[in-house]
Amino acid sequence: MNSNASRRLVVNIANITAVPQIYWVTPDRLSAALKKHEGLTDLAEFRVGTDYDDINDIVENTDILFTSLMGLTFPLKRLSAASKLKYVHYIGSGIDHLLPLDWMPAGAVMTKSLGAHMPVAAEYGLTTLLMLNNKMPWYVTNQRNHSWERKFISTVQGKTVAVIGVGAIGGAVAGLAKKLGFKVLGVRRSGEPHQNVDEMFGPEALHKVLARADFVFLSAALTDATRKLIGRKEFDSMKPGAGFSSISRGQVLDWDALRAKLSDSHLSGAIVNGYEAEPVPSESPLWDTPNLLLTPHIGTQDDNNYIVRCLDILCNNIKRYVAGQPLLHQVQPERGY
Structure with a gap:
């Protein structure tokens, strides 16, 4: 990323009701994450939707999409028309089911929540x-x-x-x-x-x-x-x-x-x-x-803090994007992770 944002970025947060609530971005969780990043709301506008009911807004206006992309059939191909989309942040670390990233618009990248699973x-x-x-x-x-x-x-x-x-x-x-x-x-x-x-x-x-x-x-x-x-x-x-x-x-x-x-x-x-x-x-x-x-795939998520840690990575990357710095935890499709 080599261009500072000249306007507030539109960050769309897509909650999926079909997945456990541990993955939901609630007002309290978003507030907890933003408290650690003073001034971030001057750089970005956060919009929270449910089950992609705001799909048109995502395609037409979104700069950054924060989502699990799972649990609900999502028309990934529609994102190829999202001309403003800079990057997608995936709530998770294993992205094998999303490859190849041919549904991403040209120039957009994906980041993931590496490290949010700790401790x-x-x-x-x-x-x-x-x-x-x-x-x-x-x-x-x-x-x-x-x-x-x-x-x-x-x-x-x-x-x-x-x-x-x-x-x-x-x-x-x-x-x-x-x-x-x-x-x-x-x-x-x-x-x-x-x-x-x-x-x-x-x-x-x-x-x-x-x-x-x-x-x-x-x-x-x-x-x-x-x-x-x-x-x-x-x-x-x-x-x-x-x-x-x-x-x-x-x-x-x-x-x-x-x-x-x-x-x-x-x-x-x-x-x-x-x-x-x-x-x-x-x-x-x-x-x-x-x-x-x-164990039913529960070994890597903290029920109180997992999504807050994911949001923390998102917030850090928004600041890095605006500053023209490389994004943290960017997916490398050629490696498969």
Whole structure:
């Protein structure tokens, strides 16, 4: 962005009533966000609508659109005619379902809410590692089967966790795990070091890293390169009795392979937060897979502060746009995130 705004920008906030209220921009939440950005209302006019009932206003007058773009069929192609649109801010971080961005008008870009999931997502990730160490998926299965058995465990100190996908969430989980005494291995696309990771590797070393881990935490974004990233060969590479946790999109996993490795006890337990189909169908075999805990895609959102953090990113980017500075967390379609 290299042009300062010569007028107040029109920011359209599109609430979707079909999604949980955690994603709604209420007057209180908008006010809380704007209090941190004195003078922003001099730069931008905020309009809040519901279920795109103001679609004509969005197409004709909007400079910036803030929306979840989910839960309600939205005529994305109509945005190609939004000649004033500078950028769309997506309430979320996984944008695989919006690619390719061929519905965006020429020159417009997309930003996302990277980092808004903290610290809840990091706490959720750490919780899953502690639950796996304490065999909680195994105990839940035993409870379901009315079976009284005991397993005694040792502390997590000195045990190894492999974080596959060291982005914002993976890096934060690694930091909390390290504070508790885990040795942290990491795999990321760039292979670049991270302050919370003891040893970092590129994707080519995935199987070698999996073989060293007592626990695997999967937080890779869904792209063409990561679709079914973790399958039978990868599970076979893990130590017998390893624990597995995933906060990634469901398409990053081979579910048949996961079920098989839980059923034959190669994995001691698994906790998963994202699925191929949501909600998980009632007839899905996942419900009855032993030593598997399913959480209904709730591991990354703070019910009180998530949308305020998303709005904070929006407000910072409005100021950056007006100042002619690069936008934070801009989507890179060629990478898929």
